[in-house]
Amino acid sequence: MIMELAVISGKGGTGKSSVTAAFATLGEKLVVADCDVDAANLYLLFSPAHDKEVVYIGGHKAVVDNTLCTVCGICESYCRFDAISEKDGKIVISETSCDGCFFCSRICPMGAIKMVRSDRSRMYSGSFRNGMMVYGRLAPGEENSGKLVSMVKDEARAVATGMGIRTILLDGPPGIGCPVISTVTGADRIVIVTEPTMSGLADLKRVYEVARKFSGEVNIIINKYDLNESMADRI
Amino acid sequence: MKIAVASGKGGTGKTFVATNLFHVLAERGDSVTLVDCDAEAPDDLLFFQAEKISETVVTHQVPVINKDACTWCGRCSKWCNYNAIFYVPSAKVIEVIENLCHGCGACSFACNAGAITENPVVLGTVTSYKTSGQKPLIEARMRVNEMSPVRVIKSAIKVAGNDGVIILDSPPGTSCPFVQTVATADYVLLVTEPTPFGLSDLRQSVETLKTMGKQCGVIINRADIGDASVKRYLEGEKIPLLAEINYDPAIARSYSEGRLVSLENRETAILFTELAEKIIYDHGTGSHQR
Numbered sequence: 372m373i374m375e376l377a378v379i380s381g382k383g384g385t386g387k388s389s390v391t392a393a394f395a396t397l398g399e400k401l402v403v404a405d406c407d408v409d410a411a412n413l414y415l416l417f418s419p420a421h422d423k424e425v426v427y428i429g430g431h432k433a434v435v436d437n438t439l440c441t442v443c444g445i446c447e448s449y450c451r452f453d454a455i456s457e458k459d460g461k462i463v464i465s466e467t468s469c470d471g472c473f474f475c476s477r478i479c480p481m482g483a484i485k486m487v488r489s490d491r492s493r494m495y496s497g498s499f500r501n502g503m504m505v506y507g508r509l510a511p512g513e514e515n516s517g518k519l520v521s522m523v524k525d526e527a528r529a530v531a532t533g534m535g536i537r538t539i540l541l542d543g544p545p546g547i548g549c550p551v552i553s554t555v556t557g558a559d560r561i562v563i564v565t566e567p568t569m570s571g572l573a574d575l576k577r578v579y580e581v582a583r584k585f586s587g588e589v590n591i592i593i594n595k596y597d598l599n600e601s602m603a604d605r606i
Numbered sequence: 607m608k609i610a611v612a613s614g615k616g617g618t619g620k621t622f623v624a625t626n627l628f629h630v631l632a633e634r635g636d637s638v639t640l641v642d643c644d645a646e647a648p649d650d651l652l653f654f655q656a657e658k659i660s661e662t663v664v665t666h667q668v669p670v671i672n673k674d675a676c677t678w679c680g681r682c683s684k685w686c687n688y689n690a691i692f693y694v695p696s697a698k699v700i701e702v703i704e705n706l707c708h709g710c711g712a713c714s715f716a717c718n719a720g721a722i723t724e725n726p727v728v729l730g731t732v733t734s735y736k737t738s739g740q741k742p743l744i745e746a747r748m749r750v751n752e753m754s755p756v757r758v759i760k761s762a763i764k765v766a767g768n769d770g771v772i773i774l775d776s777p778p779g780t781s782c783p784f785v786q787t788v789a790t791a792d793y794v795l796l797v798t799e800p801t802p803f804g805l806s807d808l809r810q811s812v813e814t815l816k817t818m819g820k821q822c823g824v825i826i827n828r829a830d831i832g833d834a835s836v837k838r839y840l841e842g843e844k845i846p847l848l849a850e851i852n853y854d855p856a857i858a859r860s861y862s863e864g865r866l867v868s869l870e871n872r873e874t875a876i877l878f879t880e881l882a883e884k885i886i887y888d889h890g891t892g893s894h895q896r
């Protein structure tokens with residue numbers, strides 16, 4: 372049986388990576404998976420070997436071919452992400468607002484909208500002094516971080532199974548959204564790292580609500596507890 | 607003008623900077639609005655005495671499939687790019703997986719049998735407050751167990767309008783919630799710390815902003831606790847270093863108790879006033895200057 376332990380926090384900068392790194396050096400060989408794919412940091416501490424590199428296809432973006440487009444406006448009227456507008460007699464698709472749903476490309480009567488894949492994100496795995504490390508690097512501004520987290524976790528499980536390693540440590544992202552849910556899904560035990568501040572407490576309450584849905588074993592670590600001991604007591 | 611306060615790494619001091627900037631501008635009577643865009647972990651409100659003015663619920667439309675009308679053609683499932691329609695025709699199974707649905711509406715359009723209707727699902731709330739200084743504070747708050755804060759963030763920024771200075775307190779990271787927040791900003795203020803982690807995440811933020819064509823400047827928080835690598839990086843990239851704030855246990859303690867440091871500490875108030883003036887002077891646009 373492989374035991375998966377996820378370290379998450381709600382509020383950012385409370386010390387998830389430091390706690391994960393400390394656990395990772397306790398002795399037993401393990402697999403460390405850095406699931407904070409848009410701000411991966413653990414590799415800086417452990418300098419793992421780059422034994423394997425995999426291209427991650429994040430999502431798609433709609434791109435309009437203005438030579439085919441007749442500016443009929445059908446795509447604009449159906450897009451629910453406010454990504455399409457008409458500017459100077461031309462259809463313009465905002466890359467930041469496009470959700471990659473393919474709807475516009477399917478309904479364009481002129482076939483003028485293409486969906487372009489983004490392939491700039493990567494997943495790496497390799498050995499480090501205490502075992503194996505898997506981490507993702509989401510390309511700048513990329514979407515679907517939750518899917519990359521799943522890919523990192525799948526690789527971590529495959530590596531652990533292949534090498535007979537019994538523990539996987541997951542260093543999670545801040546917040547409570549899709550990459551966090553992706554991190555804690557299937558975890559045997561969740562550790563929440565917080566700090567004794569009002570923000571730390573408010574964010575802890577929200578992330579705890581998410582965590583307890585995914586695991587019966589949720590533990591809390593108060594980092595920098597002496598910053599405000601009465602706040603630490605409240606937590 | 608819109609100023610986004612952001613950082614790749616979490617916990618570097620975004621909220622600290624955003625709330626204090628807002629406070630010093632409000633104190634001098636400027637037209638200023640604070641928008642808490644960190645919808646997964648919104649904390650700005652903790653620092654103010656504020657009265658609730660209004661609340662809007664942010665929803666998206668999720669399909670409901672009427673099995674009696676369904677002709678089992680499978681088009682809806684094929685058109686769904688999020689695998690949110692679980693479809694096994696041989697077993698007469700067709701189910702919507704609400705958590706995966708992005709509410710794009712493609713399935714309803716795809717259905718030729720009129721078997722799909724839509725229901726709103728709540729993603730979060732946008733709440734408008736008025737602070738004791740009579741300034742608007744708008745909070746985006748994603749509902750716990752939802753997947754994406756993006757729509758809630760977008761709605762909050764819309765509610766803020768375009769008058770005066772609008773400060774957007776961004777979520778951490780560089781993926782979609784961050785991109786959505788900074789997309790509307792005229793200027794991005796990045797808060798970092800002088801550590802290898804801070805630098806690595808700052809790099810990622812700067813690269814993202816470059817691809818978006820956004821101008822940015824940097825504040826180094828707890829400037830005296832780390833190394834010089836962030837400063838060297840900024841010099842190399844020719845990114846302006848706007849301020850350095852040293853670690854001060856008294857500041858950390860005020861912050862921990864939800865107090866505004868610029869209310870209690872004159873030096874901090876002056877630092878934020880000068881910072882605000884510099885950004886507005888250098889990057890303010892037309893009538894949005896104040």
